[in-house]
Amino acid sequence: MQDLVLESIQSPLSFLNFEAKEKVYYNLSPAELVEHSLARKEGVLTSTGALMADTGKFTGRSPKDRYIVFDETTKDSVWWGDINIPFDEEKFDALFSKMKYFLEYHEVYVRDVFAGADPRHRLSIRVLNTLAWHNLFCHNMFIQPDKAELTEFTPDFTIICVPQFEASPELDGTRNGNFSIINLSKRIILIGGTGYAGEMKKGIFSALNFILPFQKNVLSMHCSANVGEDGDSAIFFGLSGTGKTTLSADPKRKLIGDDEHGWDGDSLFNFEGGCYAKVIDLSEEKEPEIFRAIKFGAIVENTRFFPGTREINFQDAQVTENTRTAYPLSHIPTSVIPSVTQAPKNIFFLTADAFGVIPPISKLNKSQTMYHFISGYTAKVAGTEMGISEPKLTFSACFGAAFLPLHPTAYAKLFGEKMEYNDVNVWLVNTGWTGGPYGIGNRMKLSYTRAMISAALEGKLDYAPYRKDEFFGFAVPKICPGVPSDILDPKKTWKDQDAYDFQAKELAQAFKINFEKFKDFADEELLMGGPL
Incomplete structure (x- = not known):
């Protein structure tokens, strides 16, 4: 040695x-x-040559x-x-x-x-x-x-x-x-x-x-990013468990990074040289890029083998739901190294809505963009932090409050400046529940989410008919290639329509209560982005 x-x-x-x-x-x-x-x-080594370690x-x-x-x-x-x-x-x-x-x-x-x-x-x-x-x-x-x-x-x-x-x-x-x-x-x-x-x-x-x-004056962001063949970059905001890593690892696009980036004028760059992805229920069919990246040099944390083998059982959560892998960007064949590209053309706010009322995809205007950036709504999913065993309603300012030393309005102001400098489409995407809240409804199918994001990136939603969400005011597309139209309207996926209305009002009220601490820093344009 x-x-x-x-x-x-x-x-x-x-x-x-x-x-x-x-x-x-x-x-x-x-x-x-x-x-x-x-x-x-x-x-110990796994069957693919990755190193398996426990975090205690x-x-x-x-x-x-x-x-x-x-x-x-x-x-x-x-x-x-x-x-x-x-x-x-x-x-x-x-x-x-x-x-x-x-x-x-x-x-x-x-x-x-x-x-x-x-x-x-x-x-x-x-x-x-x-x-x-x-x-x-x-x-x-x-x-x-x-x-x-x-x-x-x-x-x-x-x-x-x-x-x-x-x-x-x-x-x-x-x-x-x-x-x-x-x-x-x-x-x-x-x-x-x-x-x-x-x-x-x-x-x-x-x-x-x-x-x-x-x-x-560089905007630091808790987001993943990728770029298309024409240089059209996209960023994905969201807390752990909302799909940042999964959705940015798109075989049709090149990966910039999965978690942390900076935005300086015309450029977007990764802070890191690798990816730290959750692997609970990982499969080659659903997430081939991540699955194949777990080879020699990669690390898997808190996973377990199938009995009598060195093959990882990704469904095994006996240690934690927060099983993870850490691998260098070079393990993803489509990654961009060095990880620098143009400013984003599309921005996606990912939320795992445990209420099951946020539409699977919505287009936001400027006011709504700023409001939801500061709000950072999602549900913390099991295993992300110690003590979280099931989805829990949370608002995390700028989709990363846990890592923000400055007041959220400092980042929001900088975000607004970057948006005005670049012509950017902003989308709110629900990767959480549909057909009912957590415990009744089902988690949104990954295939549907991928189809909606692909449609947005490829401009297929630019000319689609839209409706206005009655509770939040979002512009919601009525049709999207590869997605049943009923899925696009979350109310239609619920058996009990009155229960949907009740849950939507509950969530809207939660937004308003959370935003009270920011009202003194907000102007009229920003306040107009909140729930109706």
């Missing part, structure tokens, strides 16, 4: 100011990291244990509250010292990567891991520098992820033993007590959501 072991930590770890008593591995290849993971019993107690993010350091940089700019929880600056420094001491006596895997495919706006990131498979995750999810870039590499941000290290809430100021703490002044993210790898990528996403809009 040709491991690259650092004889001296003075170059990549000098800022930590400690003496490593164990080996420090620097930028190992995927094959070497897989070998290390197997030797350390961190995971935490199989999803723990949003209540995510903090931002309160200091001169953040005190007047961060949107403080239940999402951005302030953390004491001195407590951070003390915890940082404890983690450095812990690292002295453990093998450390170091990786230098980029976040941002556009060189003008990318962050240089140094990641320190105590698990080899976590370092492989970072190899897959971030963008790899070439040899010349590594020679001159200077980190803008540092992630220190140590699942074995738990905080003492009484001494360290955390809520629990697990934590994710972002210091935007010192540009350090500390993660401990959790093996869920997604905390690393979402930590950097939160940092980009502060830096890019605040300092560079």
Whole structure:
């Protein structure tokens, strides 16, 4: 095994100011990291050559244990509250010292990567891991520098992820033993007590959501993106479980990315170098691109085998509904590398409506676009976060409130500016329930959703007859190629029409109650986009 072991930590770890008593591995290849993971019993190989690993107690993010350091940089700019929880600056420094001491006596895997495919706006990131498979995750999810870039590499941000290290809430100021703490002044993210790898990528996403809009006038977005043969790009907003990854992996179009992007004037670019897709109930028939990407170098989290085999049983949810795979964009043959393209021509807001009343596809005017961007309605699906076992009504501002350090209106204003600069069609797509609410109706067929999105992208809905939704005012197409007309009108899919009206009014009222906290920042045009 040709491991690259650092004889001296003075170059990549000098800022930590400690003496490593164990080996420090620097930028190992995927094959070497897989070998290390197997030797350390961190995971096993599947029949396709992917590495299967468990994340331990935490199989999803723990949003209540995510903090931002309160200091001169953040005190007047961060949107403080239940999402951005302030953390004491001195407590951070003390915890940082404890983690450095812990690292002295453990093998450390170091990786230098980029976040941002556009060189003008990318962050240089140094990641320190105590698990080899976590370092492989970072190899897959971030963008790899070439040899010349590594020679001159200077980190803008540092992630220190140590699942074995738990905080003492009484001494360290955390809520629990697990934590994710972002210091935007010192540009350090500390993660401990959790093996869920997604905390690393979402930590950097939160940092980009502060830096890019605040300092560079670039709109940072929680969305997936793809591009057609004619260069017509499309972006898909939506929380985890609404179909961002699935719908952007279209065999007819090239993939830009599945989760995090920036929009700067005429350009759209991916923050990441890989995809982090849910795999519960995955099949080659329904999602061939994702299914085939799970090969050597890829990671699958919290999955299980069919008995007596090394074949993954994607229907097995005994560990969690939030089973996932992490693979580099190069595993998708249709991906665009580097992941930069033109500004979007179509934007899709994806919602998993658990009420079953939102039409499967609607066209939004400008007022409705801004209103629903700020509202970010969906249902959190099982497994996305700890404690979620069935769909739960939620409003997540800008379809990513959990990762927004700034007030949502800052992103909405920037979104409006980008929209006016580009001629963009905006669609609201319900990938949730039809024929009734959760527990009575059925989840929207993926084939229907794909057909509706394809029709929108290909301009087939431009001249279709539309009706006005009686509760929300959306323009709803009456016909769409490949979709039964009754499906396009959700009320017709319900057996009890009065029950539909009741649920629609309930949801409309929920929108209005949620929007109360934004009313002081909203003008008349924005308010006109709400429910009728």
